[in-house]
Amino acid sequence: MALETVDPLWLSVSILAVSVFALVYLKRRRSAAPLPPGPPGWPIIGNLFDYPKEDLAKGLFELHKRYGPLVHLSIFGKSTISIGSFEAASDLLDKRSANYSDRPTLVIGDLTDIYHWNFPLMSYGPGWRARRRILHHELLPESIAKYRQYQMHVTHNLLRNLLASPKSFGKHLHQTFTAIAILVAYGLEPQGDDDKYVGMLRGLSIAADVCVPGKYLVESLPVLQHLPSWFPGAGFKQELAYVKRRMREITTGIWQAGKRHLEEGAENDSVLAAIVRNAAQLDPDAAAEQEEMGLGIATTIWTAGAGTTESGALVFFLAMALYPDVQKKAQEELDRVIGPSRLPDFSDRDSLPYINALVKEVLRWHVTTPTSLPHASLKDDIYNGYRIPAGSIVLPNLWAFAQDPEVYPDPSRFNPDRYLKDGQLNEEVRDPATIVFGFGRRICPGQHLAAASLFITCASVLHAFNITPPLDTNGKPMPMEAKFVNTSITSDPAKFECEITPRSPARAALIEQLVD
Template sequence: MAGSLSQSLAQAIASQPIWLLPVLSLLSIALVKHTQRRRALKGLRLPPGPKPLPIIGNALDVPTEMMGQRFREMTEKYGDVVYLDALGQPMIILGSHEAANELLEKRSANYSDRVPSVMRLISGWEWTFVLMPYGQEWRRRRKEMHQFIHPNAVAQYQPLQQRETVKFLNRLLNQPEDFLHHVRHSFASTIMRVSYGIEVSEKNDPYVTAVEEGVATFNEAFVPGAFLVETFPSLRHIPSWFPGGGFKRIAAEWKKIAHNMRDAPFEKTLEAMRKGTAEPSVAMTLMENASGKEGAEYEEEKIIARDVSALVYAAGADTTISTVQTFFLAMACFPEVQKKAREELDAVVGPNRLPTFEDRDSLPYITAVAKEALRWQSVVPLGVPHRSLSDDEYKGYFIPAGSVVIANLWAFSRNEKMYPDPESFKPERFLKDGKINPEVQDPNTFVFGYGRRICPGRHFAEASLFLMVASILHAFTIEPAVDEKGNTIKPEAKMTYGVISYPVPFPCSIKPRSPAAASLIVQALKESV
């Protein structure tokens, strides 16, 4: 599926109406002059950045690949706040956590909007919380989500997370070569129970497939710079058959996939509610709350219930799936980490049971491994761009209203002053005297975003990550794979390119630590049924 989507994306990009650029550039000139007048009135200068070209500004300076690296090179040259003018669209690149925290966190009232997106509307993602403009619809969905995934609420899901982790370990025991798929299936299974009360099938589950296809389309639809219509929204009015209208054809296909991901499991829950067989879930709770309403008010509540139920999946699983897959990659590359982790696990947990959430405070090294997994390879390298609502000033620089504001999370994770030797996987960097060192910046402070747009599912994600890391290391040994001649195949730490990055598929050898560890998994599975 991902391969066909990539091919479709390439075709769509190739069909962009480049011939319209000379006409549309006139609009960019007008926008630039308007911004310059506002700046002059305020007596401020724009942040430094590459020198713009006539008409197109810095359009050629905006990277189309390795964006985190390229943007970091700009901030190393110009400073923590860089200005780009991309065809009249002001862009602010934030190269440090300090700058991002000051603007996106402390001034979140001005930086909580999202960039208007035509692709969001025409490719089926008009309902998604992460891209929704800041306003009443967004606030209402945020409020409804909060009741299910705030820190105290997340604790109620621990028994479910524990059971699903045991099932995951059993799949890993029987089919270790499919570990990347097992990670995705495990989180899909957990969140489907939380969101819809649906028990998914072990193989070829239609709801798991719907989610995987939906996430794949999202990841391709919103690659920065992929679609010219995002820069010039008026292009959405050209017919799909017209030269340059290829983006509309691919968007129509993506819309079916995105809506199926949102609608299919929700309809399943509604059907179960009508039959009286529904299990407790986010969807069931919200629909029960709406039961006393009628007419248009009921339909509105139903739409909110449908959207929020689907959004809980993305909030609790997407980034964690990538991080756990990255953890396997790290363990295959850095075997010394496994040795230290097992020493702690053997001392605290012992050989007769699997780790639980109750062990968390007694496993600082495992906690450090989870933090390093979040830091080592950026899951969302540039976050999701914010948008300024009003003109602002920062350190004497003018930040125009309507600026696209990008926090370079990839660069934050590679701050050598905070994280020496950043390409190495070193959980020890977070420890001091056997405890988590508060003087080292916790990656959780930036990997989940900032301000009012911070990922609402971060508490669920952190809990899931800890339990998976502890359980896998307690039961299995992860090593590089070997080829048919017995030569070691060392995995390459390489990530895919998209809004969400995943490890490029890699082989590794996954075996139970001992026959006793394998028996422990089998016994835990029997007890969890």
């Protein structure tokens, strides 16, 4: 029968029927696929008691040793998929990033409007993409060269402070990376611990207090958010309304301070300056929208960047005190390349392979965000025969990837030589940056700025100072060990002491003669 004699209506119905059958078949095939393996759960609460309470990354790693690279946990019907291998994380979060670039939705986040000033927590969509596009452009490798003046200035202040009061190195590091973040974001330079801008941004910690898991019943029973605030049991709405108002005051206040600084004639290369200058070319509505996004982008540079880079610098000081042989090799390279009459700068970076390897090892040896911020799946997916339901929380175990002995032999040892071959960086060894800065479309846009800050910090400090274990009352070195304090997302070195002394009077003089 010729095709032209077929009834068009019958042909359309046939095509529709085949399409429906194919969709039903694929849906049943997907739903028939098993979930990834995991511990058996209890009715209603699921795996509530199997979810690690103390050290999340190490606890999940123990489950991976039993169940494989993908582990499924269900808590009150909500699926969590833990990824225990770098290959699986790359397959899902990089190669299928369109499906795994969402974030879990927090009711508290909606009620406090936390997303407007911390956009990495935003759901995947046009608003997130627009903010990401702006920040990505400002933090490209070729873009961050304009921030080197800030990094050098702040690093030289760090050296002065270490020379004057070495016991307070933790405080000095906090000031250093807070200053870099505020200069890059707003073009404002903090003036010590009592600086008003630092105080304003510290006020954002109020959000951490309300986002504690389990603090508010509304997170488990979202229907409560629709109750009037005067209703018994809905008093949380007044508290969260205050938090929302206070966070808006803080983020708007420091943004306006940065704008006034710019309008008063201050020339700077901050992210705020770039956004304000671009907004001036737009119509009023578009300009207002651009600045509203900029407000959250600038705040994110501080909230997401200052603390994690500071933690990495603390890891560096701890490692140097524990591994004097590494410190000696780094200083030998610095002496050979830099010489005794000046301090390192960014032009030396390509000539210092061991320092670059040391920075890589700082990132790997202790991952400051062991499971990263959680991803969320947008649609059902099948991976290696297992079903990952839509809306699942997806956790890549960055700590496990960085401690993989197949990739990094003797992973608990701090060893920059693992990245070197014939005196140069060995590109065949997995760069820890591909782990610790995340995956896919959610990869940290500030990774190049963070790595540059760690490089100039490590190089400058080692060129000028020796870092050794603390001394007892008899002047003998005290034993040290690496200890860390974990939260639900971050892991930082526990408070420790070390001796920081100038390598020579000449090196101390280099610092004293600094003029910025």
